[in-house]
Amino acid sequence: xxxxxxxxxxxxxxxxxxxxxxxxxxxxxxxxxxxxxxxxxxxxxxxxxxxxxxxxxxxxxxxxxxxxxxxxxxxxxxxxxxxxxxxxxxxxxxxxxxxxxxxxxxxxxxxxxxxxxxxxxxxxxxxxxxxxxxxxxxxxxxxxxxxxxxxxxxxxxxxxxxxxxxxxxxxxxxxxxxxxxxxxxxxxxxxxxxxxxxxxxxxxxxxxxxxxxxxxxxxxxxxxxxxxxxxxxxxxxxxxxxxxxxxxxxxxxxxxxxxxxxxxxxxxxxxxxxxxxxxxxxxxxxxxxxxxxxxxxxxxxxxxxxxxxxxxxxx
Amino acid sequence: xxxxxxxxxxxxxxxxxxxxxxxxxxxxxxxxxxxxxxxxxxxxxxxxxxxxxxxxxxxxxxxxxxxxxxxxxxxxxxxxxxxxxxxxxxxxxxxxxxxxxxxxxxxxxxxxxxxxxxxxxxxxxxxxxxxxxxxxxxxxxxxxxxxxxxxxxxxxxxxxxxxxxxxxxxxxxxxxxxxxxxxxxxxxxxxxxxxxxxxxxxxxxxxxxxxxxxxxxxxxxxxxxxxxxxxxxxxxxxxxxxxxxxxxxxxxxxxxxxxxxxxxxxxxxxxxxxxxxxxxxxxxxxxxxxxxxxxxxxxxxxxxxxxxxxxxxxxxxxxxxxxxxxxxxxxxxxxxxxxxxxxxxxxxxxxxxxxxxxxxxxxxxxxxxxxxxxxxxxxxxxxxxxxxxxxxxxxxxxxxxxxx
Numbered sequence: 001x002x003x004x005x006x007x008x009x010x011x012x013x014x015x016x017x018x019x020x021x022x023x024x025x026x027x028x029x030x031x032x033x034x035x036x037x038x039x040x041x042x043x044x045x046x047x048x049x050x051x052x053x054x055x056x057x058x059x060x061x062x063x064x065x066x067x068x069x070x071x072x073x074x075x076x077x078x079x080x081x082x083x084x085x086x087x088x089x090x091x092x093x094x095x096x097x098x099x100x101x102x103x104x105x106x107x108x109x110x111x112x113x114x115x116x117x118x119x120x121x122x123x124x125x126x127x128x129x130x131x132x133x134x135x136x137x138x139x140x141x142x143x144x145x146x147x148x149x150x151x152x153x154x155x156x157x158x159x160x161x162x163x164x165x166x167x168x169x170x171x172x173x174x175x176x177x178x179x180x181x182x183x184x185x186x187x188x189x190x191x192x193x194x195x196x197x198x199x200x201x202x203x204x205x206x207x208x209x210x211x212x213x214x215x216x217x218x219x220x221x222x223x224x225x226x227x228x229x230x231x232x233x234x235x236x237x238x239x240x241x242x243x244x245x246x247x248x249x250x251x252x253x254x255x256x257x258x259x260x261x262x263x264x265x266x267x268x269x270x271x272x273x274x275x276x277x278x279x280x281x282x283x284x285x286x287x288x289x290x291x292x293x294x295x296x297x298x299x300x301x302x303x304x305x306x307x308x309x310x311x312x313x314x315x
Numbered sequence: 316x317x318x319x320x321x322x323x324x325x326x327x328x329x330x331x332x333x334x335x336x337x338x339x340x341x342x343x344x345x346x347x348x349x350x351x352x353x354x355x356x357x358x359x360x361x362x363x364x365x366x367x368x369x370x371x372x373x374x375x376x377x378x379x380x381x382x383x384x385x386x387x388x389x390x391x392x393x394x395x396x397x398x399x400x401x402x403x404x405x406x407x408x409x410x411x412x413x414x415x416x417x418x419x420x421x422x423x424x425x426x427x428x429x430x431x432x433x434x435x436x437x438x439x440x441x442x443x444x445x446x447x448x449x450x451x452x453x454x455x456x457x458x459x460x461x462x463x464x465x466x467x468x469x470x471x472x473x474x475x476x477x478x479x480x481x482x483x484x485x486x487x488x489x490x491x492x493x494x495x496x497x498x499x500x501x502x503x504x505x506x507x508x509x510x511x512x513x514x515x516x517x518x519x520x521x522x523x524x525x526x527x528x529x530x531x532x533x534x535x536x537x538x539x540x541x542x543x544x545x546x547x548x549x550x551x552x553x554x555x556x557x558x559x560x561x562x563x564x565x566x567x568x569x570x571x572x573x574x575x576x577x578x579x580x581x582x583x584x585x586x587x588x589x590x591x592x593x594x595x596x597x598x599x600x601x602x603x604x605x606x607x608x609x610x611x612x613x614x615x616x617x618x619x620x621x622x623x624x625x626x627x628x629x630x631x632x633x634x635x636x637x638x639x640x641x642x643x644x645x646x647x648x649x650x651x652x653x654x655x656x657x658x659x660x661x662x663x664x665x666x667x668x669x670x671x672x673x674x675x676x677x678x679x680x681x682x683x684x685x686x687x688x689x690x691x692x693x694x695x696x697x698x699x700x701x702x703x704x705x706x707x708x709x710x711x712x713x714x715x716x717x718x719x
Contacts, residue, residue: 051525056525082529086525086526088522089522090523090525090526092337103329104526104530108530152526
């Protein structure tokens, strides 16, 4: 990757809290204009990594370099170029929404008028303009989330970190925010996304970093990660009665089998293996009511990799 | 945090403005002034009204008034009606019918009788007048002139000569003014600290800290808070001082006899008190911003009780009312922990040399500067600690590190 295309370079950062290593020798790059997803289970070190990127806490070791303006590097990023939606949400509850947003804009380097205009534009976009003079506490949780989101992007940042941006939204608003995040990217912002909704991340992320126990366990584009995944396609077979699982596991094409319920199972196929033999075997022993195939999802990869990492750690 | 196109000073001012506007309510200040004027009006105006329209004249019949020259003041409610012994029975009937309030019978100078229906509220005044009349008669009989008597009971006369050019000793009014000022200062400090506690612990509880910490450096943030809330303390102090002035002015209209001593209205003194108050508020707000940042929940934290610490220097300042020029008070007016209230009290009560004021302020500002650095360090490390409060050991370590 050409250095000019890199907006953030993280080189072997380490952070310890007492005897606990929250982030362990983590390295990755984020390219200008991409949506980069940072994934991992609870306690994986995502928030610590994000706080180090935001210069809220300092790494014990390693280097973080931003290339926000052209090819000029900086260890301490310009606040006006950064947007941050933390996982720990919070804004002033008893102050009119517009006042809070204008304050958030001014501490990010905006002029007051500019902050006012941008806040109003965003409020209109998210259908909250008529409530701009109300206190935040009068809004529903979902609408409070929208205001929090606006506070992190109203200054049009070059680099925005959105930690769990879909949390607390209904499916309709989740879809709306997918579009908004894409629009931000299209307007030139680079997005670092941390989320648990894998089906949404999969649709939006250009590249992904999977973190567990503070370490990188998978890194690349969604396609690259899927390619590296040990299984190929996934088939879901519904039987009339409960099948004997050992019969299916003995097949060469099968990587693993999971029961969805008593009569429905999910079979992960090995790479480049045909499923015709498996289907014949299953049909000769049980009555099949339906068969469908699915692509392996990021969710499956996430579960598999974390489980594998835990297994390795236990060995 | 690097804010590039916006200077740290401007950011500090933005935060200061935000903090000030978050808590300042002009309406509340106007209401405070109006309440002060209304209370004064109700108390003193009401008293004047009652005095003017109350019809509680006392009609006292005095029998054989030639024995004692009873003289009552012009404002006295007692009206003396002179009668003779042969009219006593008739007067007693009037007393039973409550048409008069009492009968005073003067048999001779030392033999006096008062007949009333019930315990009289005006007895004290009558007794004073009778005592005074008795003394006058006895003096006349002893051939001692009033001048001679005055000379005997006169206090020792000492002529005061000062080696330094000083003003005369502080008057009661000045002492009261100094006391009021110290009280107001304590109020200002406490209000500032309360806002500081509520602002910082509230932000921690509302989880706002992370958003702001990602935009501005902790030192800029804390500087802005200290400036904004110290300004708020000052404005509140001015409001309370003004309401005290309004109270005194309104009361003086109704003849309370209260006034503001001229020495307290000296512009130089007002400027000096202003500077010292601002410095005091800055000092205590800096100190408490660091403490507040270490508190997760002000309702349960034992550290909330530290808010009582500023009471100590203020109590010490009250001792200055008795002896503002003692060596101890001079030292305490230089010591940063006590200097703002003690120096303020001394300035109202006595003449403080300019060099002492200067040294006191310089020491106070040096302390504020170092305290600010330490507070910034403690603040930056504590502000993101939710749930668990840093130990005193950790705080002391951060404090030491801030000096490096």
